[in-house]
Amino acid sequence: MSLLRVDDVVVQFGGVTAVNHASFEVEPGTVTGLIGPNGAGKTTCFNVITGLQAPTSGRVLLDGHDITKAPVHRRARRGIGRTFQRLEAFGSLTVWDNVRTALDIHDGFRGLFKSVDGSADQEVEQLLERVGISEYADERADSVPTGVARLLELARALACDPRLLLLDEPSSGLDEVETVAFGRLLVELAGEGRTVLMVEHDMDLVMTVCEVIHVLDFGSIIAQGSPAQIRVDPVVQRAYLGFTDQTAGGAHAATASDIDDTKVLAP
Amino acid sequence: MSEFISYTLIGIFTGAAYAIAASGLVLTYSTTRVFNIAHGAVGMFFAFVYWDFSQKQGMPAWLALIVVLLLVAPAFGVFVQRVLVRDLGNAPVGVSLVVTVGILIGLIGAATQIWPAAGRQVPQFFDGHLIKIGSDVVITWHEVITVVLSAVVAFALFVLLTRTRIGTAMRASVDNPDLLRLYGGRPQLVAALAWAVGTSLAALAGILLTPVIGLQYYDLTLLVISAYAAAMLGKLTSLPMTYVGAMALGLAQSYVVGYLQYIPFGNDITGLPAVIPTVFLVVVLVLLPQAPLRIGQVKGLVSAPVPSFGKAGIWGGSLVLLSMLLAFGLADSDLLLVGTAATYGIVMLSLVLLTGYGGHVSLAQFTFAGVGAVAYSRFDQPNLIGLLLATLVAAAVGAIVAIPVLRLTGLYLALATLGFAQLMDKLVFQTSIAYNIGNPLSAERLSILGLKFSGTGEYTVLMTVFLVLIAVAVIAVRRGRLGRMLVAARDSQAACGTLGLDLRWMRIGLFAASAGIAGLGGALYAGLRGTTVSADFMYFQSLLLLAMAVIWGVTSVTGAVLGGIFMMYLPVAQSDHPSIAGLLFVLLGVGAVIVGRDPNGLANKLFGFNAWVMDRLYPMLAERYPGMALLARGEGSALPASGSVLDVEDPAESAQEEVERDVAVAR
Numbered sequence: 001m002s003l004l005r006v007d008d009v010v011v012q013f014g015g016v017t018a019v020n021h022a023s024f025e026v027e028p029g030t031v032t033g034l035i036g037p038n039g040a041g042k043t044t045c046f047n048v049i050t051g052l053q054a055p056t057s058g059r060v061l062l063d064g065h066d067i068t069k070a071p072v073h074r075r076a077r078r079g080i081g082r083t084f085q086r087l088e089a090f091g092s093l094t095v096w097d098n099v100r101t102a103l104d105i106h107d108g109f110r111g112l113f114k115s116v117d118g119s120a121d122q123e124v125e126q127l128l129e130r131v132g133i134s135e136y137a138d139e140r141a142d143s144v145p146t147g148v149a150r151l152l153e154l155a156r157a158l159a160c161d162p163r164l165l166l167l168d169e170p171s172s173g174l175d176e177v178e179t180v181a182f183g184r185l186l187v188e189l190a191g192e193g194r195t196v197l198m199v200e201h202d203m204d205l206v207m208t209v210c211e212v213i214h215v216l217d218f219g220s221i222i223a224q225g226s227p228a229q230i231r232v233d234p235v236v237q238r239a240y241l242g243f244t245d246q247t248a249g250g251a252h253a254a255t256a257s258d259i260d261d262t263k264v265l266a267p
Numbered sequence: 268m269s270e271f272i273s274y275t276l277i278g279i280f281t282g283a284a285y286a287i288a289a290s291g292l293v294l295t296y297s298t299t300r301v302f303n304i305a306h307g308a309v310g311m312f313f314a315f316v317y318w319d320f321s322q323k324q325g326m327p328a329w330l331a332l333i334v335v336l337l338l339v340a341p342a343f344g345v346f347v348q349r350v351l352v353r354d355l356g357n358a359p360v361g362v363s364l365v366v367t368v369g370i371l372i373g374l375i376g377a378a379t380q381i382w383p384a385a386g387r388q389v390p391q392f393f394d395g396h397l398i399k400i401g402s403d404v405v406i407t408w409h410e411v412i413t414v415v416l417s418a419v420v421a422f423a424l425f426v427l428l429t430r431t432r433i434g435t436a437m438r439a440s441v442d443n444p445d446l447l448r449l450y451g452g453r454p455q456l457v458a459a460l461a462w463a464v465g466t467s468l469a470a471l472a473g474i475l476l477t478p479v480i481g482l483q484y485y486d487l488t489l490l491v492i493s494a495y496a497a498a499m500l501g502k503l504t505s506l507p508m509t510y511v512g513a514m515a516l517g518l519a520q521s522y523v524v525g526y527l528q529y530i531p532f533g534n535d536i537t538g539l540p541a542v543i544p545t546v547f548l549v550v551v552l553v554l555l556p557q558a559p560l561r562i563g564q565v566k567g568l569v570s571a572p573v574p575s576f577g578k579a580g581i582w583g584g585s586l587v588l589l590s591m592l593l594a595f596g597l598a599d600s601d602l603l604l605v606g607t608a609a610t611y612g613i614v615m616l617s618l619v620l621l622t623g624y625g626g627h628v629s630l631a632q633f634t635f636a637g638v639g640a641v642a643y644s645r646f647d648q649p650n651l652i653g654l655l656l657a658t659l660v661a662a663a664v665g666a667i668v669a670i671p672v673l674r675l676t677g678l679y680l681a682l683a684t685l686g687f688a689q690l691m692d693k694l695v696f697q698t699s700i701a702y703n704i705g706n707p708l709s710a711e712r713l714s715i716l717g718l719k720f721s722g723t724g725e726y727t728v729l730m731t732v733f734l735v736l737i738a739v740a741v742i743a744v745r746r747g748r749l750g751r752m753l754v755a756a757r758d759s760q761a762a763c764g765t766l767g768l769d770l771r772w773m774r775i776g777l778f779a780a781s782a783g784i785a786g787l788g789g790a791l792y793a794g795l796r797g798t799t800v801s802a803d804f805m806y807f808q809s810l811l812l813l814a815m816a817v818i819w820g821v822t823s824v825t826g827a828v829l830g831g832i833f834m835m836y837l838p839v840a841q842s843d844h845p846s847i848a849g850l851l852f853v854l855l856g857v858g859a860v861i862v863g864r865d866p867n868g869l870a871n872k873l874f875g876f877n878a879w880v881m882d883r884l885y886p887m888l889a890e891r892y893p894g895m896a897l898l899a900r901g902e903g904s905a906l907p908a909s910g911s912v913l914d915v916e917d918p919a920e921s922a923q924e925e926v927e928r929d930v931a932v933a934r
Contacts, residue, residue, distance in 0.1 A: 050765050076767035088762040090755040092570060101751045105768045111748065153762075160766055 081162030091142030282517020291468030310473025344466025369859025376852025538693030612831025637804025639786025661786020820868025
C-alpha cells in the first residue's frame with residue numbers, strides 16, 4: 001500500500017484554480033519527485049499534504065488513514081516532515097537551537113530526561129553533522145547562506161524522525177558539489193526506510209535520485225513514471241518547453257539535455 | 268409597537284454613526300495595512316476640537332464642521348501617515364499596534380491638557396427640531412442628518428473607489444503597493460489620502476455621537492471597538508459588509524438599551540449596553556473561519572541579551588537589599604510608592620513573557636491584575652494559599668480569554684483583549700461581583716508560615732522579593748526549552764506546526780501564565796494598599812503599561828523593572844504638576860511612537876553601553892592619549908573591533924556580542 005495518497009485534490013484561490021483534481025501516490029521507502037513549471041501548484045500540493053492549506057475538495061491519505069481534516073501538528077505527529085521553498089527557519093535562534101527546538105517539540109516530556117543526560121545535545125550534533133552544517137552551529141539562522149538554511153530545515157525536519165519527508169526545492173542555493181552530496185543523503189534516507197517526496201527544479205538531481213516522478217502542470221498531474229519514461233514523454237516536453245520535438249521539426253527523441261533546458265525556463 | 272419603532276430608529280442612527288467610523292477604519296487599514304487603534308481617540312479629539320470651535324470660539328456649527336472635517340482632521344491624518352506610521356505596513360503587527368497605542372495615549376493626553384475635565388455639551392445639529400411619526404414616535408433632525416450623512420459617505424466612497432483614478436490606485440495599493448509603484452502609481456500619495464479621509468470620517472463619527480455619548484476622553488476612545496466590530500463583518504476589507512455590520516450593531520445596542528429592564532437581573536447589568544460592541548465583536552471573531560498558519564519568513568528579531576542566573580541573582584539580591592535600605596529610610600507614604608513600582612514591575616514581567624518572548628500583544632494586563640486583586644480580597648486568605656488561589660483565578664481568566672480568540676492571530680487577538688478589558692470593567696469590576704462603583708474592596712496583608720508582613724516596610728521588601736523571584740523565573744523560562752519554543756513560534760508558525768507543535772495550546776498556556784503573573788501582582792497590590800477600587804484596573808492603564816513597557820524594553824527583565832518604576836512615577840508626577848498632567852501622557856505617547864519600532868527599548872541601549880565603553884571608548888582614548896594607563900586595558904578588550912555596538916539592527920553582530928553583553932545584565 002502506498003504511504004501517501006493524494007486523491008482528487010482541488011484548491012481554488014478565488015477564481016484561480018491552483019490545484020485541479022490532482023491525484024498521485026507515493027510508495028514507501030522511495031525518493032519521489034514532483035516536478036512541473038513554475039506556478040504548476042507544487043508548493044500548494046505540499047501545503048495541502050501538511051495541512052497548511054485546506055483543499056477545496058479531495059482527500060489526503062497517509063497509510064490509508066484520511067488525514068484531510070487533521071490539523072497541521074497532528075499530521076506532523078503522524079510522521080510528515082517538510083522543508084519550505086521560502087525559508088521558515090527560526091531566524092532569532094542559532095542553527096543549533098533551531099534543531100534542538102525541533103527535537104524538543106518532537107520529544108515532548110521525554111525530552112526533559114534527554115536534556116539531563118545530554119543525549120539531546122548529541123542528537124543535535126549528529127543531525128547537523130549529517131546534513132553537513134556543523135560549522136554554522138552557533139550562528140543565527142537568519143544570517144547563514146540560503147543553502148545552509150535549507151539544509152538546516154532538513155536537519156530540523158529529521159529531528160522529528162519523519163516517515164514521509166517533503167522537500168520543497170531543497171537544492172536551490174547549493175553548489176554542484178554540495179548538490180551531489182545532498183543527492184547521496186537523500187538516497188541514504190530512503191535506504192533507512194524513510195520516504196522522500198521532493199519538489200525540485202534541478203533536473204540532474206531529480207533524474208539521478210528519484211525512482212518515480214510525477215509531473216504537475218496547471219494543477220493537474222499530466223504524467224508519472226520512472227525518470228526514463230518522463231524524459232521521453234511528449235506531454236511533459238510540451239508543458240515544459242511549449243512544444244514537442246515534432247512541432248520543433250526535429251525527429252530526435254527527447255534527451256535529457258532537452259529537459260536540462262528547463263532549468264533556464266524555470267530557474 | 269411604537270416603542271419598538273423608536274428603538275429601531277435610534278438603532279439605525281447609532282448604526283449610521285458606527286458605519287461612518289468603521290468605513291474610515293477600513294479605508295486606512297486596507298490601503299496601508301496599519302490598524303489604527305487610535306481611530307476612536309481621533310474621533311474623541313476632533314469632537315473636542317469641534318466643541319472648541321463651535322462653542323468656545325463661537326463659530327457657526329456648519330463652519331466649524333467644515334473646518335474640522337475638511338481642513339484640520341485631514342491635515343492631521345496626513346501628518347500621522349507621513350510621519351508616525353509610515354512604512355509600518357510590513358512591520359510585525361506588534362510594532363504597528365504599539366505605535367498606534369502611542370498615538371492613542373498622546374491624543375488622550377493632548378485632550379486632557381488642552382481641555383481639562385469640565386462639563387461640556389455638544390448640542391445636536393438643529394437642536395430641538397423634531398419630526399413626529401404617528402402619535403408617539405419622535406426622531407430628531409440630528410438623527411436624520413446622521414443617517415443621511417452616512418448614506419452620503421457610502422456613496423462618496425463608492426464613487427471614489429470605483430470611478431476615479433486615485434480610487435483605483437487605492438484598490439491596487441491593497442493588493443500590491445510595490446507593483447503599483449512599478450506601474451507609476453504613488454502608494455505614498457494613496458496612503459496619505461486614505462489616512463486623510465479616514466481621519467476625517469473618524470472625526471465626523473465622533474462629532475455625531477458626542478451629543479449621545481457625551482464629550483468624554485475615555486468613552487469616545489472606545490468607539491474604535493464599535494468600528495472594529497462592524498468592520499470585522501467585512502473582514503476589514505469590504506465596505507458594504509461593514510455597513511451591514513454597523514447597522515446590526517447599532518440595532519442590537521439600541522434594543523438591549525430599550526429592553527434590558529424586561530430581562531431578569533437586567534438591572535444588575537446596567538453596564539451591558541456599553542459592551543454590546545465588544546460582545547458583538549467576540550461573536551463575529553468566533554464565527555469567522557479559522558486563520559491559517561502564517562507562512563512566509565519573518566526576519567528574526569534581535570532581542571536584548573538574556574542574563575545568566577549568576578548575574579540575575581546578583582542584581583536581584585542588590586535590588587532586595589536596596590528595598591531593605593529604603594524600608595528603613597523612607598516614610599510609609601513613600602514606601603507605598605516603592606511597593607506600587609514593584610507591582611507594576613511584576614505586571615510588566617507578564618508582558619515580557621507574553622509580548623517580548625511570545626510576540627503576542629495584550630491590552631488587558633491590568634484587567635488580569637484586577638482579577639487577581641479582587642480574587643485575593645474575596646478569598647480573604649491573607650497567606651500563600653490565598654495568593655496562589657488569586658494567581659490561579661487570574662490564570663484561568665487569561666486562558667478563557669485566549670480560547671475564543673485562539674483561531675486568530677496578532678491583530679485580532681490584541682483587539683479582542685482590549686474588548687475584554689472593557690467588558691470586565693463594565694460587567695465585573697463595576698458591578699456587585701467585584702466593586703460597586705466607588706466601593707473599595709479591602710484586603711489584608713500577607714503572612715507566610717505564620718510570619719505576618721504587616722508593616723509597610725516589611726511588605727515592600729516582600730514584594731521586591733516576589734518581583735525578583737518572578738524575574739528569575741521568567742529568565743529561566745527564556746533560557747530553557749520553553750523559551751526556545753516561544754521564540755520559534757514567534758518566528759515561524761508554519762514551521763512550528765509542521766514540526767508537531769500545537770500552537771493553540773501553546774498560546775493558551777502562554778496567556779494563562781502571563782495573566783497569572785499579572786494576577787499575582789494585582790493580589791500583592793491589594794495587600795499593599797489595603798483597599799482597591801475598580802478605577803485601579805481600568806483599560807487605559809493597560810495601554811499605558813504597554814507603551815511604558817515598550818519604551819523601556821519589553822524583551823528584557825531590566826526593561827520591566829525600569830518600566831515599573833516609571834509607571835509608578837507617572838501619576839505621582841501628574842499630581843505634583845497638575846498643569847502638565849496631560850502633557851506627560853503626550854510625552855509617553857510620543858515615546859512609544861518613537862521607540863515602538865524597536866521593542867528592545869531603552870534597556871537594550873543600556874546593555875550596549877558597557878560594550879561601547881570597552882570596545883570603542885577605551886581604544887579611542889588609548890589611541891588619542893597614548894601615554895595614559897588606559898592603553899593596557901584598551902588593547903585587551905578591543906580585540907574583536909566590531910562595528911557599532913549600539914546598532915541593534917544588525918543580527919549577526921548582535922549574536923556575536925550576545926555572549927559579551929551577557930555581562931551587562933539585569934540592571
